[in-house]
Amino acid sequence: MRIMNPIISRVTDVAGTGGGAGRRTGRPRGFSTVLWLAGGPSRSVKGQEWYQADEVAEEYEDKRFSRGGRVIDRREKEAVLDALAPLEDREVLEIACGTGRFTVTLADRGADIVGLDISDAMLAEARQKARDAGVTDRLEFTRGDAARLPFPDDHFDAVFAMRFFHLADTPASFLSEMCRVSRDRVFFDTFRRYSARSLYNWLLPMGSRLYSQAEVERLLSGAGLRLERADHDFRFPFGFYREVPGEVAEAVWRFDTAIGRTPLGPPLASVSYWDARVV
Numbered sequence: 001m002r003i004m005n006p007i008i009s010r011v012t013d014v015a016g017t018g019g020g021a022g023r024r025t026g027r028p029r030g031f032s033t034v035l036w037l038a039g040g041p042s043r044s045v046k047g048q049e050w051y052q053a054d055e056v057a058e059e060y061e062d063k064r065f066s067r068g069g070r071v072i073d074r075r076e077k078e079a080v081l082d083a084l085a086p087l088e089d090r091e092v093l094e095i096a097c098g099t100g101r102f103t104v105t106l107a108d109r110g111a112d113i114v115g116l117d118i119s120d121a122m123l124a125e126a127r128q129k130a131r132d133a134g135v136t137d138r139l140e141f142t143r144g145d146a147a148r149l150p151f152p153d154d155h156f157d158a159v160f161a162m163r164f165f166h167l168a169d170t171p172a173s174f175l176s177e178m179c180r181v182s183r184d185r186v187f188f189d190t191f192r193r194y195s196a197r198s199l200y201n202w203l204l205p206m207g208s209r210l211y212s213q214a215e216v217e218r219l220l221s222g223a224g225l226r227l228e229r230a231d232h233d234f235r236f237p238f239g240f241y242r243e244v245p246g247e248v249a250e251a252v253w254r255f256d257t258a259i260g261r262t263p264l265g266p267p268l269a270s271v272s273y274w275d276a277r278v279v
Helices: 006-014 031-039 054-065 069-084 101-108 120-133 171-181 197-203 213-223 238-243 246-260
Strands: 091-095 112-117 139-143 156-161 182-192 225-233 271-278
Touching (some): 054 069, 069 101, 069 156, 069 182, 069 225, 069 246, 069 271, 091 101, 101 112, 101 120, 120 139, 156 171, 171 182, 213 225, 213 271, 225 246
Parallel strands (some): 091 112, 112 139, 156 182
């Protein structure tokens, strides 16, 4: 399993021996890693202090992915697995891995995967989940800043981030870093600007950054990525699913999916999944 910790990555990349020679020559090599080690994590993500609290990590999955939230968890994992397959022996990086629900799932499917997060508390939960699942030999967790990834250019076959870009104040820098360390594929989700999400966004403690399709396409182009496919989901808000019992959520999800198959589906969707290739 070819995983490099931040210190090794820094030495390799500053020396100019990382992968990707001849591609993206305008980006200074070693830039991200040196800044992360010397200056500490950036503050370009909303709610970092809240997110890093121990009690938030301990309750994170129970609050979001129990009861009706299991529908959300299942659909998001399906989207990631579909985009990144085949996974056997592929080298994958997950940005903002949190408690490791995707990282552990992909390791179980055969990927060699690194999960990166800013929160020590979240990473502690993720490591325990990996031990419980018996996949510690196929993954590694590391603390780091998503805007300054501690890895050389072209280090992974695929890089993905879920539940991240709605909190990003500087999405272009994050996406550029994801592209820099990926040899092939970048996958992420966003909340849609013209959707049900915008109706209750102001009620959320930190709010969310909402994106139109045109804005995402500009971000992809600016990062050196080509959009392969976009899928749009969830006419009913996440908050609704989390508040109802599982059997109610399943019935609503069937109705939600049926709406998604009609011409009204994409315009009403609140979530988009973006599957892109490195140019």
